[in-house]
Amino acid sequence: MNLRYDADGLIPAIAQQHDTGEVLMLAWMNRTAVEETLSTGRVCYWSRSRGTLWRKGETSGQTQRLVELRYDCDGDTLLLLVDQVGVACHTGHRTCFYTAWRHCAPTEIAPVVITPDTLYGA
Amino acid sequence: MNLRYDADGLIPAIAQQHDTGEVLMLAWMNRTAVEETLSTGRVCYWSRSRGTLWRKGETSGQTQRLVELRYDCDGDTLLLLVDQVGVACHTGHRTCFYTAWRHCAPTEIAPVVITPDTLYGA
Numbered sequence: 001m002n003l004r005y006d007a008d009g010l011i012p013a014i015a016q017q018h019d020t021g022e023v024l025m026l027a028w029m030n031r032t033a034v035e036e037t038l039s040t041g042r043v044c045y046w047s048r049s050r051g052t053l054w055r056k057g058e059t060s061g062q063t064q065r066l067v068e069l070r071y072d073c074d075g076d077t078l079l080l081l082v083d084q085v086g087v088a089c090h091t092g093h094r095t096c097f098y099t100a101w102r103h104c105a106p107t108e109i110a111p112v113v114i115t116p117d118t119l120y121g122a
Numbered sequence: 123m124n125l126r127y128d129a130d131g132l133i134p135a136i137a138q139q140h141d142t143g144e145v146l147m148l149a150w151m152n153r154t155a156v157e158e159t160l161s162t163g164r165v166c167y168w169s170r171s172r173g174t175l176w177r178k179g180e181t182s183g184q185t186q187r188l189v190e191l192r193y194d195c196d197g198d199t200l201l202l203l204v205d206q207v208g209v210a211c212h213t214g215h216r217t218c219f220y221t222a223w224r225h226c227a228p229t230e231i232a233p234v235v236i237t238p239d240t241l242y243g244a
Contacts, residue, residue: 021143
């Protein structure tokens with residue numbers, strides 16, 4: 001796979017729910033995360049804030065099963081078709097993209113499905 | 123809008139066809155591109171390779187009309203719901219994500235809709 005990683009060795013990965021088309025989140029992967037994801041079928045990112053591999057759902061239980069990995073014409077972006085357990089967002093929303101810019105103001109367009117306390121403990 | 127631009131003043135933007143849910147491309151915006159896109163309703167990116175504003179379709183005619191701008195929980199990624207004229211990809215595919223990794227090999231899963239010669243001249 002001819003992927004182009006950036007100067008930090010990372011590539012952005014869009015996660016999309018495979019059957020509904022909902023865009024869930026964007027996160028980053030390094031080569032190890034890509035290889036682990038392909039070999040296990042469970043999505044693993046690279047956490048830029050923690051500087052570690054981040055097996056999605058390892059704390060919250062909200063895992064992502066890989067259905068298919070695709071990449072773009074330049075090989076510098078991944079599109080992961082996934083099956084998301086529960087919610088993708090640490091806020092408890094199904095998708096991280098729950099804020100729309102409407103009438104020049106941020107508008108929350110999707111509900112909290114699971115409270116963060118339930119996801120991570122109080 | 124509390125967006126977080128990176129050290130280069132850029133933010134990644136995912137373009138998704140508003141009615142079909144198809145993910146078309148990922149590109150980058152700076153603050154000027156975001157503001158122009160919101161004010162004109164026509165999507166404008168920042169071209170990292172050319173170092174200029176890139177009004178999508180200015181050469182090829184394959185414009186993107188903005189339907190809604192959304193952003194994620196961290197404010198560091200945009201999701202643009204768009205209406206894409208023709209094709210999003212410079213290769214003439216509808217989406218840039220026309221390559222899937224199947225059986226350990228790249229597999230082209232979508233056709234060329236318009237030849238690059240037609241888009242850009244021979």
